[in-house]
Amino acid sequence: MIDLISLCTFNASYVHTIDSDALEQWPAFFTKKCTYRITNYENERDKLPSGIVFADSRAMLEDRIAALRKANIYERHRYRHIVGIPLVKSFKDNELVACTSFIVVRIMHTGESTLFVTGEYLDRFENIDGQLLLSERIAVCDSTVIDTLLVLPL
């Protein structure tokens, strides 16, 4: 049984992990074999499959974090995520499908806060030995435009 409070707690913990720069813990919210993709509304509508981030394993998510820590160059910034209440679409055989709105404000080290992205998580949760994990999270951005770059996960 996966209840709404569990989902809300999961999402609160997920965004707190990103927003508090505990990014090394972020992949642990996913199953070992998982899908994580960032795309936009128009690509989803037109059934265009590519993402700006596309991972099919937890290890790829760990590589994303390793890359942003060690390789990629960008100005220091952080996010503030606000997530909505999950809308549960279906639940059977320990697998739950839900969608949840999000808003992300980007705070640059220079002090500028801007609305970076809004969108919807399309999620597939699994209950594995009593632990809730994402086997799929597709972050569908409402806008087709990404300002400057996207390096921290959504």
Next chain:
Amino acid sequence: MNEQPIYWKSRSLTRVPFSLYSDQQTADDEQDRIYRGATWNYLCLEVELPAPGNYRTTFIGETPVVVVKDNGNEIYAFENRCSHRGALIALEKSGKVENFQCVYHAWNYNRQGDLIGVAFEKGVKGQGGMSTSFCKNDHGPRKLLVSVYCGLVFGSFSEGVPPIDEYLGPEICTRLERVMNKPVKVIGRFTQALPNNWKLYFENVKDSYHASLLHLFFTTFELNRLSQKGGVIVDETGGHHVSYSMIDSAAADESYKEQGLRSDDSRYRLKDPSVLAGFKEYDDGITLQILSVFPGFVLQQIQNCLAVRQILPKGVEHTELNWTYIGYKDDTPEQHNVRLKQLNLVGPAGFISMEDGAVGGFVQRGIAGARDLDAVVEMGGEGTGSSEGRATETSVRGFWKAYRSHMEAST
């Protein structure tokens, strides 16, 4: 000869006035002399207009345009501006129509951009109506010349532009055909808003010098060692270029270690290297080819990541970069999946391209107080010729050669 408002200190292309990136008059002149001048501008892929009536809206510089397929599969393009009051004729990014109708006063245009209907042209109950001297044939949005080359649709506002193959030159044509050798399909579209003048991004595309210094991911995985076999091709006009390389895993590159540059970190390894797994795309062994066409088109092959990029100015200090990710129509499911995974390398969140979204802004902010000073573009000498090595700024100088020839041409 028209004087440019910005002062170039000499004919040399090795010093570029910083004010060119922030001057409003220059930006206005670029619209006239470059975008509405004798240039070919990328509009869309031919495959994006599959049937008669399919259209897309885009821009040439800041000018909105419609590109549409008519009966007989001819492609037409015209300014997206009603000849009545100037409102946009088409509002959507894409769609399918019989005719276009402006929403404001319902003036009608066919798919070739001809004005074919004026609402209440004869008036209502004998009252009003257009004057008898008004001739619809004399009124219509400006039409563009259209050329379709290897599945790419280009448009030009200028009657004086050379034919597309002549404009590109034989070497660029060959390299374009190399990638666009069979039917493609769109697999995703993304837009990146860049906080800088359009020229800074176009120069970045042409700058093969920075790639392995700014983008660590490339270097670590031996995708782009400067010592690799490869080179830079610059066309006769200077405006177009190709930068290419081939993987040579046997070639040890000591020059990075000697200089202690940041971009060498041999301890860095991926936990899931399947992101880089690929297949042999072409027989020539070239794994990276970046091709640019003046003033704002890029065709990219990075391993199996294929994409076109359209660079559009949005005011003096803002640029829109439109990415269209493509594959081939005959891709196997496995090849399709390889492309989806490798696309992590490119785009607004790309392991090897995200920095390009930010560096232009670093320059734009850095030069705020330097209107009278110049950028130094001297790596690899003063020339604009093709080059075997890639530690060169020859294609950046080539860009300025083409830029100056358009901006300083007599009108």
